[in-house]
Amino acid sequence: MCASRIWIKNPQAIFTPDDVDARGGIIVENGKISALLAAGETPLQPCDTIFDAREHVVLPGLINTHHHFYQTLTRAWAPVVNEPLFPWLKTLYPVWARLTPDALKLASQVAMAELLLSGCTTTSDHHYLFPEGMENAIDVQVEVVNELGMRAMLTRGSMSLGENDGGLPPQHTVQSGEAILEDSLRLIRRYHQRGEGARIQIALAPCSPFSVTEEIMQESARLAAVEDVRLHTHLAETLDEEDFCLARFGLRTVDYLEKVGWLSDRTWLAHGIHFNVDEIQRLGAAGVGICHCPVSNMRLASGICPTLDLEEAGAIIGLGVDGSASNDASSLMFETRQALYLQRLRYGAKRITPQKVLGWATEGSARLLGRPDLGEIRVGKQADLALFRLDDLRFSGSHDPLSAMILCGAESADRVMVGGEWRVVDGEICGLDCERLKAQHREAAKQLVATF
Numbered sequence: 001m002c003a004s005r006i007w008i009k010n011p012q013a014i015f016t017p018d019d020v021d022a023r024g025g026i027i028v029e030n031g032k033i034s035a036l037l038a039a040g041e042t043p044l045q046p047c048d049t050i051f052d053a054r055e056h057v058v059l060p061g062l063i064n065t066h067h068h069f070y071q072t073l074t075r076a077w078a079p080v081v082n083e084p085l086f087p088w089l090k091t092l093y094p095v096w097a098r099l100t101p102d103a104l105k106l107a108s109q110v111a112m113a114e115l116l117l118s119g120c121t122t123t124s125d126h127h128y129l130f131p132e133g134m135e136n137a138i139d140v141q142v143e144v145v146n147e148l149g150m151r152a153m154l155t156r157g158s159m160s161l162g163e164n165d166g167g168l169p170p171q172h173t174v175q176s177g178e179a180i181l182e183d184s185l186r187l188i189r190r191y192h193q194r195g196e197g198a199r200i201q202i203a204l205a206p207c208s209p210f211s212v213t214e215e216i217m218q219e220s221a222r223l224a225a226v227e228d229v230r231l232h233t234h235l236a237e238t239l240d241e242e243d244f245c246l247a248r249f250g251l252r253t254v255d256y257l258e259k260v261g262w263l264s265d266r267t268w269l270a271h272g273i274h275f276n277v278d279e280i281q282r283l284g285a286a287g288v289g290i291c292h293c294p295v296s297n298m299r300l301a302s303g304i305c306p307t308l309d310l311e312e313a314g315a316i317i318g319l320g321v322d323g324s325a326s327n328d329a330s331s332l333m334f335e336t337r338q339a340l341y342l343q344r345l346r347y348g349a350k351r352i353t354p355q356k357v358l359g360w361a362t363e364g365s366a367r368l369l370g371r372p373d374l375g376e377i378r379v380g381k382q383a384d385l386a387l388f389r390l391d392d393l394r395f396s397g398s399h400d401p402l403s404a405m406i407l408c409g410a411e412s413a414d415r416v417m418v419g420g421e422w423r424v425v426d427g428e429i430c431g432l433d434c435e436r437l438k439a440q441h442r443e444a445a446k447q448l449v450a451t452f
């Protein structure tokens with residue numbers, strides 16, 4: 001943690017809750033925001049470092065609440081480019097089953113690097129593939145999180161319902177309930193940090209209704225309550241999934257969620273598209289979180305998440321890029337822009353503003369992950385910040401800086417700070433040889449699909 005006092009001085013624009021005036025800048029001390037200065041104000045005490053932000057738009061660090069890092073190895077893979085979810089998954093499972101720890105490390109480095117460069121300071125990942133030799137998948141990801149200096153909610157995913165028992169994944173990609181729960185407990189005990197400023201947290205994440213047993217859903221909910229960690233899964237992503245739930249359980253997705261003990265504010269769901277009016281009310285009353293993944297939902301033609309209806313009912317909305325085989329980018333700024341456009345088609349221009357979608361990508365996402373210390377530029381919060389310049393050609397002639405970030409399509413942060421430390425400086429990740437990483441990652445991606 002950085003012990004010095006930093007003044008991020010006179011930003012061109014800054015995204016604060018309730019539009020609080022912070023045009024004089026932000027004071028960062030001990031990794032946290034210790035003061036906000038109104039226009040014309042100067043710090044009361046001397047600062048060790050002054051960063052002149054007059055050319056920068058300052059946002060809270062963005063927070064990504066759903067990803068599958070390993071999928072960066074299967075971006076734009078020809079056999080699935082035009083497939084919807086079920087055939088897309090069935091074609092990809094055997095490829096992903098060949099993942100190695102080295103390939104996962106490279107995939108995680110690429111995904112996190114791309115996220116960081118887009119202004120993201122905290123990410124979740126949903127890793128649900130543990131073929132032989134991959135038992136330490138989450139341990140590998142922990143190493144990468146520490147190396148890049150981000151924060152992460154690493155979810156211990158799982159698949160336990162193979163084809164032989166009526167599930168979607170091939171048998172060799174699933175694990176026993178005992179193995180899943182034992183490893184889940186090991187990871188929580190070893191890595192889960194609690195309280196303000198936590199860098200790494202663990203959540204439990206059985207994959208989806210068609211790839212896990214009812215028992216593992218119930219047991220995961222029980223373990224999460226005992227250990228006080230969060231729960232995550234895919235739900236209501238496609239109508240195929242809804243049909244599966246009706247055929248196998250005789251229940252719609254939300255009834256199933258309730259039956260297995262997941263209708264609670266400990267839960268955040270990826271996608272959350274196909275809900276009826278009653279289900280939206282029940283999800284809202286329970287305070288469930290929904291991670292909206294607009295690009296993936298458009299690419300797989302899954303549908304449109306009813307974000308505002310869910311929010312009005314009491315649910316919490318955050319954003320996620322989803323895995324890179326269905327996006328195929330890991331840019332949270334790009335995702336935020338897509339959320340604005342897709343949601344405008346559902347709710348109209350007046351209700352879906354740049355501030356609204358930025359709120360989902362920051363404060364909303366923080367609430368999804370149960371992190372009241374993140375997601376806002378406010379005194380007492382962690383100093384997780386993303387600074388963008390507006391001197392690219394794409395911004396030329398733009399007027400309102402915050403709107404320009406979304407409407408002109410800001411892509412790359414110039415500076416990113418996590419817990420008071422700069423992790424991106426002049427558009428480059430500190431300490432990362434990006435060229436070398438790309439070369440190694442390209443090779444690993446080629447190897448993975450080589451015999452398919």
Ligand SMILES: Nc1nc2[nH]c(O)nc2c(=O)[nH]1
Nearest residue numbers: 068207208211234296323326
């Ligand atoms: N978009 C995605 N949906 C999924 N459901 C499931 O079971 N796995 C996935 C996935 O990888 N991506």
